[in-house]
Amino acid sequence: MDITDSTYTERPAKREDRLHSLEDKLGAVLDHLGYEYPTPHAHDLTTAYQDSVSASSRDEPSVGNESSAYLGPNSSIILPSWDDITPIAELYLVFCESQPLPLFHRGSFLASLQTRDVEIIYAMLALSLRFSDAYHHRASDLTELVNSYAEIARGLVMKRVSEGPVELSTLQCLCLLSLVDFTNGNTHRSSIHSSLAMNLARCSNLALEPRTPTSNILREERRRCFWSICLLKRLHGGDFSILDNPDMGGPPFPHSPTRPARVMSPGPSTVEVRRSDIQDQGIMAYVIMLSEVFARTARYVRLHGRPSNVPPWSPHSEYSKIIALQMDLETRMPLTHRFKPANLSNRSTEELQTHREYWGPWFLNQFMYHTILCLLNHPLLLSLSLRTFRSTIPEIFLQHTSDLISSHTTWIIHFINxxxxxxxxxxxxxLGYSAAVVATIELQLSFTDNPTIREQKRETFTKCVQFVQQIGKMWPHMARLAQRLQHLEDAVSATYQSDPEAHNQSLLIDLSKFWEILEYSSNSDADSARRLFGDSLYSGTPLMAAEVSQTSPLPAPTRIGEERASNYTTPNFGANTAFPGAHDYHAGSLVSPQQLTLTNDEFSILATNFFSQGQEFLRGGDTWDNIGNF
Incomplete structure (x- = not known):
């Protein structure tokens, strides 16, 4: 089944044929490999591959040893030769391992490849083929092959789960399949895979260290699998419930590489020596710690700025609790993994590429740190959440949020450059998602009468979109995210008029276009649920009620040497004020006249308020490199 086909409309008979075809494929693979479950490493995949080719050649056309050994919908899908698998496995280590999941023991991965369970091989191929130059010029063939490998891996791992024995490789395979599905836009099935892995980890007590004699490599892979499941759930917007008990801290963090020495000055600076009292747990440990804050921030974003009785500056608000948690984690971050000691400006491309096992997690840590603060202080989210506190917003809070959004968007743009x-x-x-978050902020700030600021923000928005597009060459869900950013720009631009007196006060901006970008876990293709669920469960795409936010721009913080010019007049609309032409509104359009209400108002916002809100966050003053570095 092609999971990227958005026009999937198979009839029941055809679907049944596909099911029989899959059963035949799985049976052939299991028969050819002589799959013996009780001893997970008893079979040699090299011999198994040769047997599978020999057996299939009696019934299928000869295919030789080509890496793309996919013979069509009615044929068996066999493993490529090891000469073809090994380079793909090397690509996995370079571009996928610890970016973001630290799933395997790097030092032994290639050597142990031929003794690993076959579902791992299929899933690894499905994830890593996108980085192979041999397939990049054949996009349709690549998509078909990725989906075919993932389909076989899914069938094998589900057979494990249903019949046993479930091994560590079962959980590792589920993690890989969850990534494959998520990046293909199949977020529902991705969540099922990661949740299944989490439940199996809980049932098997994977959080506990084994009491029986175990090799160091197996012990390390158990830890890496546990924390990979944790990262999967947290980064994709889910809850990692294994650690709900605060007294259960989980196994030790995965082993991490040390920071590569600087070419010109390999020794630690005096500042680093002075701060050596902070125990270094490794860069992956700090990625895992920060992912907890990232997950809480994602839940905060999913509230869509719904008003609360507790203002964000209160220590009891979720906003303040997340900020406090991030500050606490920062106090435990040793200097060696921070920005300044990294000395990035003096690192060559060759250095970065050679040591991706360190720099991949390091950049992820930096981007998560800055993205959390960009989301918490997003002008749109703050405007929505503060609409019940308009007359009581403290000046220091306005300065605080303005400084944070200016600093941390600029840091992400600095890394993109x-x-x-x-x-x-x-x-x-x-990292592409982080750039998309910044793009939504820069887009809002770009609608100003100041030509210098407008040009700067437009260039930044374009740079962010291009960065997402570049990552989208490997990952389909990033390509889809870039398209959503472009559609958002077109739609929002259509509502903007430079003359404030000319603004049509009935124009609304559909905020669902923002939420589908800001909510990373919602980045699925349109028919993902339709392909997964049958008629008895599928209820269709939920239709959002088209309603407008009862909000107005936040006041700007007062700064010395700055004149506050207000170009906009906040319209004095009350609840239930009727807009002309409301009967012509269609729920799918971006701009619409509509009746104001006070409920479910995260769906749309007055265009005038949206544009003027962005201008209140424009600021001068401190340069970005003096504040905010991590």
Whole structure:
């Protein structure tokens, strides 16, 4: 089944044929491999591959040893030769391992490949083929092959789950399949795979260290699998319930590589020596710790700025609790993994590429840190959440949010410029999401009468979109995210008029276009649920009620040397004020006249308020490099 086919409308008979075809494929693979479950490493996949080719050649056309050994919908899908698998496995280590999931023991991965369970091989191929130059010029063949490998891996791992024995490789395969599905836009099935892995980890007590004698490599892979499941759930917007008990801290963090020494000055600075009292747990440990804050921030975003009785500046608000948690984690971050000691400006592209096992998690840590603060202080989210506190917003809070959004968007843009300057290929899709968040902020800030600021913000928005598009060459869900950003720009631009007196006060901006970008876990294709669920469960795409936010722009913080020019007059609309032409509104359109209400108002916002809200966050003052570095 092609999971990227958005026009999937198979009839029941055809679907049944496909099911029989899949059963035949799985049976052939299991028979050819002589799959013996009780001893997970008893079979040699090299011999198994030769047997599978020999057996299939009696019934199927000869295919030789070509890596793309996919013979069509009615044929068996066999493993490529090991000469073809090994380079793909090397690509996995370079571009996927610890970017973001630290799933395997790097030092032994290639050597142990031929003794690993076959579902791991299929899933690894499905994830890593996108980085192979041999397939990049054949996009349709690549998609078909990726989906075919994933389909076989899914069938094998589900057979494990239903019949046993479930092994560590079963959980590792589920993690890989969850990534494959998520990046293909199949977020529902991705969540099912990661939740199944989490439940199996809980049932098997994977959080506990084994009491029986175990090799160091197996012990390390158990830890890496546990924390990979944790990262999967947290980064994709789910809850990692294994650690709900605060007294259960989980196994030790995965082993992490040390920061590569600087070429010109390999020794630690005096500042680093002075701060050596902070125990270094490894860069992956700090990625895992920060992912908890990221997950809480994602839940905060899903509230869509719904008003609360507790203002965000209160220590009891979720906003303040998340900020406090991030500050606490920052106090435990040793200097060696921070920005300044990294000395990025003096690192060559070759250095970065050679040590991706360190720099991949390091960049992920930086991007998560800045993205969390961009989301918490997003002008749109703050405007929505503060609409019941308009007359009581403290000046210091306005300064605080304005400074944070200015600083941390600029840091992410700085890293994007750095990647471009160094020609460094970013493979972690979460970095693309971070750029998309910044793009939504820059888009809002670009609607100003100041031509210098407008041009600067437009250039930044374009740079962010291009960065997401670049990552989208490997990951389909990033390509879809870039398209959503472009559609959002077109739609929002259509509502803007530079003359404030000319604004049509009935124009609304459909905020669902923002939520589908800001909510990373919602980045699925349109027919993902339709392909997964049958008629008895599928209820159709939920239709959002088209309603308008009862909000107005936040006041700007007062700064010395700055004149506050207000170009906009906040319209004095009350609840239930009728707009002309409301009967012509269609729920799917972006701009619409509509009746104001006070409920479910995260769906749309007055265009005038949206544009003027962005201008209140424009600021001068401190340069970005003096504040905010992590």
């Amino acid at each position: 750095y990647f471009e300057e160094k020609s460094f290929l970013v493979s972690d899709p979460l």
